Amino acid sequence: MKKVAFLTNSMGGGGAERIVANLGEHFSQDGDLHSEVVLFERNDFYKPHEGVQINYLADFRGKEHPILKLLSLPLIAWRLRSYVRKNNIDVVQSHLYRANYVNIMAQMMGGTHESQIVNHDNFFRGYRKTFFGRQKLKLVDFFYKRADKIIAISEDMREGMEELLGRRVEKINNPYDIEMMEAKGMEEVTELPKGRRYIISVGSLIPLKRGEDVIEGYSKIANRYPDYDLVILGDGSERKNLEELTKILGLEGRVHFLGRVENPFKYLKRSEIFVMASESEGFPNVLIEAMACGCQVVASDCISGPREIINPDLHRRVDKLTSGGYGSLFPVGDVEALGQGLESAIKGQAKYQVSRRAGDFQREIIMKRYKEVLLNG
Structure with a gap:
C-alpha cells in the first residue's frame, strides 16, 4: 500500500x-x-x-x-x-x-x-x-x-x-461532491427575506474579485426587476467599501452581505443566478458549485477557469457579452455587459444545462x- x-x-x-x-x-x-x-x-x-x-x-x-x-x-x-x-x-x-x-x-x-x-x-x-x-x-x-x-x-x-x-x-x-452539495442545499435559509428572488455572488471581498463590478452591474437592472435582490457571501478588506457603494447607488435593503458562511450551498440553491466578476482565478470552485445548485451563471472571462467551465469550445477572449455553452461570459471590468448578462438570465432567454455540466467535475x-x-x- x-x-x-x-x-x-x-x-x-x-x-x-x-x-x-x-x-x-x-x-x-x-x-x-x-x-x-x-x-x-x-x-x-x-x-x-x-x-x-x-x-x-x-x-x-x-x-x-x-x-x-x-x-x-x-x-x-x-x-x-x-x-x-x-x-x-x-x-x-x-x-x-x-x-x-x-x-x-x-x-x-x-x-x-x-x-x-x-x-x-x-x-x-x-x-x-x-x-x-x-x-x-x-x-x-x-x-x-x-x-x-x-x-x-x-x-x-x-x-x-x-x-x-x-x-x-x-x-x-x-x-466536487455533487451529492453533498445537493443535500446541504436543502437546509433552510432564515437570514433572507421571504418572497424575493435572488442573484448571488460568492467569494473573498478583495480587489481581485471586483465586487464593485457585481454591485454596479446589478444596479443597472435593479429598478427594472424590483423583485430581484443581490446576495453577497464572503468577507475581506473591501467589505466596508462595498457596503458604502450600495448606499451611494441607493441599493440599501436590496443587497444582503451575509459574510463568510459554513454552508454556501443553501444560499446558492435559493438563488436563480450566480455572478462572478473576478479579474483572475485559478479554477473557480464556486462556479461549479453554483451550477450544481442549478444557478444560471454570468461570469467574467478572466484567466483562468470560467471559459473552460462555461464555454469549453470557445478559444478566444470575449470582447462583449457572449452567451453559449453553459452560460454567459463578459469582458473583465465591463459593467454594462455584466448587467446585460443578468438581464438575459432573468428573462430566461436561454436556459443552460448547468447541473449536467457540473456533473463533469x-x-x-x-x-x-x-x-x-x-x-x-
Missing part, C-alpha cells in the same frame, strides 16, 4: 484547502492508498471527516507576519523531511505556494518521498509588473522545476506554467485521475 501525505498551509476557508480536505477524506477509505493530511497552521475552518489523520508541522495560527512565515519555511521543511522518513511516506502532494516550496525543500534536504505539487493560482497574472511579483516568479521557477510532478487545475494555467517552466505539466480539474471522476497520478507518478 502506498503512503501519501497531502500537504497544505491550513484548513482555512479557501478553495484549495477544501480540495485537500476532500482528497484526504476520499483516500482515507481507499484500499490502495494510505493517506493523511499535513498542515502548518491551526486556523482550521474546514473539518475533514473524523477518520482523516491530521498532523501539524508548526503551531502557527495564520495571523503571523508574512516575513515570519517565509523565514520559517526551511525549519518546516526539515520537520517535513523528518516526518516523511519516520513514517515511510512515499508521496507528498502539496497544494498552495508555501506548501509547494516546503515539499521541494524537504526533498532537497534528504526527504525520500516523491514530490508532487499542485498549483491553484495564476502566478503569470501580471506578476512580472511588480518587484515582489518578479521575486515570486523566481521562487516558482527555482522550486517548481525540481518537483517530480507538477499539476495545474485548469487548461490556461497548464499552458502558462509549461511556457514559464519549460517542462510538462499535468492538468487535473478540481473535484463530480468527485468520483476527478478522484480517479488523482489516484492514477498518486499510484503511478
